[in-house]
Amino acid sequence: MNGFMTPQSSIWWMVLLKCAILLLVVITTFAYAMLAERKVMGWMQLRPGPNRVGPWGLLQPAVDAVKLILKEDLTPKTADPLIYRLAPFISLVTAFAVYAVIPFSEPGPGNVWAVGDVNAGILLILAMTSIGVYGISLGGWASGSKYPLLGSVRSTAQLVSYELAMGMSLVGVLILAGTTSLVGIVNSQAKLWFFIPQFIGFMIYVITAVAETNRAPFDLVEADAELVGGFNTEYSGLRFGLFFIAEYINMLTVSCIATLLFLGGWNAVAGLTIVPGIVWFLLKVAFFMFAYIWLRSTFPRIRYDRLMTFGWKVLLPVATLNLIATAAYVAVRG
């Protein structure tokens, strides 16, 4: 890992190496996040969860992957073949692309713990996630059947609505930090983590993040009681797997953003700087991932009209007020 800290890492093969390692880490995290979700949900519902494959069920992700790869890849007759095949890749590529700009630990001399330290980092992440929506909406449309179409139309409406409130809640942090660079934002939280002065923004971010990743209780996109499987009903085999991976990686992404913007990133808890920053970062991300699972096994799915009303009439006005208050505070303080 020392290579990450040397100044030569802007060389092209170093960037490629970073990308390769990152891909491997993210995919492995996805696999075990999925297993963790099934385990934790199992315990919360007083059942053991997957425990047959390997010790403690630890080889379950590998078996799932083999199953998905061996399954037949079906394309419905009514589907639009080009878009139908393209959609899962849009989802997956944009989900991965975000990791190019996420810093995982404190930058060393002349280097960063990221593939690239972009100054408009947080904006780039927002841009990539807003493109990721196309995977869902185009995939649902191209399936050529009604349930996926309903799922994708729902998702488009939901994501567009909640993206506004999400963006507003993030701007509060940007105003306090005075920069759009992710490294800069984390560094400005050395004394006080932003979830304290921006508590309203933090709550709005957490709520919209759950909605943006289409997770329970906002998983109307794949409400199985109403829409069979939602936008991915017609997909099978590896293409379904790609959507599945993208969903979990997006969960991981929003957890990373929450950690970077509100929980102080790699800043240590209670001055415990002996523990390296990367460990703190991962612990905080893991906390968010756990909260996701917790939410899913706690809350029932929200009704669709309530979801839209909540997004437009509650979250957006509160986020706007929070933004104005923050801006006024910073302006008065000078």
Next chain:
Amino acid sequence: MTVAFWILALLLIASAIFVITAQKPVHSVAGLLAHFLFLAITYFMLSAEFLGVIQLIVYSGAILMLFVFVIALLSSGVAPFAVGPDRLPKIAAPAVVIIAILLGFVAYAVSREPAVTPALHGVASGPVGTAGVFGSVADFGHALFTLNLLPFEITAFILMVAVVGVILLAGDHVPYVPTRRRARLVESDMREAIVRAGEE
């Protein structure tokens, strides 16, 4: 850098041609999405980081998303979208002439200007994003809210007028009923329906 520019330029033109030649509207949207992506990359290469990101967030993330939304609702994916008569042969010749004239103007204007090096004059270059550097978020915001505040606000106002107009034109002119009373009305309707179903 030059090689990257030419590759990007070819991709931009190819995706633009795909947008107008695609048979299905959704294919056009996919082409336009690719076009916006390449355009954003072009902005990044020109150190206009903020503009590139805004290109992605506003055009790809919001406007094009609405196109998909409308197309998905209207064409519903089952029947192939009805394509009108192919008007490309008719408009091809005039279009080529107009483009040639415009390009001629551009060439004339460029030839009259003294040769300008691509380096930006009087603008500090360096890591984008810090104040005082070309294309940075701080400078962009500063320019928008001080020098250009009036045009910015007027644009916002015009957009707002357009939104209100659309709601006026497209709204179902139903007289306003307070939410609680409406809820009561719905409830009584449902009760009547249940009673009717029971009678049958």
